[in-house]
Amino acid sequence: MTDYSDITAKLAALSDAELVAVLRPVVSGRSALWALRNALDEVAQVHHAELIDNVTPATTESPVRDASSAGVESGQVGGGIPVPAVPFPPTDSPGAPTIGGYSTSGVPTFDSVRDKVEQRFGTAQGMGELDRQTPAGRSADEQFQAREKAARERLDQIRKSVRGNDVDRHDP
CATH class of the missing domain: 1.20.5 (Single alpha-helices involved in coiled-coils or other helix-helix interfaces)
Structure with missing residues (x-):
């Protein structure tokens, strides 16, 4: 059995951005790790956004406001509330979800074709x-x-x- 303590110690010493930079290429070609890949991509985008100085463009205030627009004021769309990305498996993975006997790319599954043939034969x-x-x-x-x-x-x-x-x- 291999001892992974050296590798884990070195990985633990890395900063978050460095760890993401190391792990993204490692999981990029592995379809079983799609959720981890999506999470790393999301974290990488967050760190990339933190490096940009001015994300919010300058907005002008309109002097006239009606009663329906009163509420949470924000300079950005969405009110600054972060919305987590919904992970989805890639379509090329063997475990891709199917909807109604079709893959997400619209190709019928073998099970659905077999069921249709058996139903027609019966x-x-x-x-x-x-x-x-x-x-x-x-x-x-x-x-x-x-x-x-x-x-x-x-x-x-x-x-x-x-x-x-x-x-x-x-x-x-």
């Missing part, structure tokens, strides 16, 4: 069984069986005639 099989129980279905089956019987009889006649011709040739 419906076709059931329709065939129901058709055979109706008078029209029974008469069609009877006609098919009569044709099969006539075809077998005709084939037997042809075979007998061919055998008869073969026997005549061999007898000089």
Whole structure:
């Protein structure tokens, strides 16, 4: 078993920005770590925003205010309340969520296709069984069986005639 104490000690000594800079490339190609990658990206954007001196543009106050606009005043849209990003898995990961049998990119899943095929096969099989129980279905089956019987009889006649011709040739 490998001892990770040296690595963890070195990582613990890093600042937050340095740790994010180290971990982002490590998790970038791993689809199972999508949530960690999104969290690191969010933290990286926060640190990037802290480095910019003036994020809020200068706004002008309008002298006339109505009663409906009274409330929390802020120089920015959203009132300065941070909204956390909603993590979502990448579409190329094998564990991507599906909605109604389709992936997030709109491709049907194998399970949904298999279910549709099985449902159509079952419906076709059931329709065939129901058709055979109706008078029209029974008469069609009877006609098919009569044709099969006539075809077998005709084939037997042809075979007998061919055998008869073969026997005549061999007898000089």
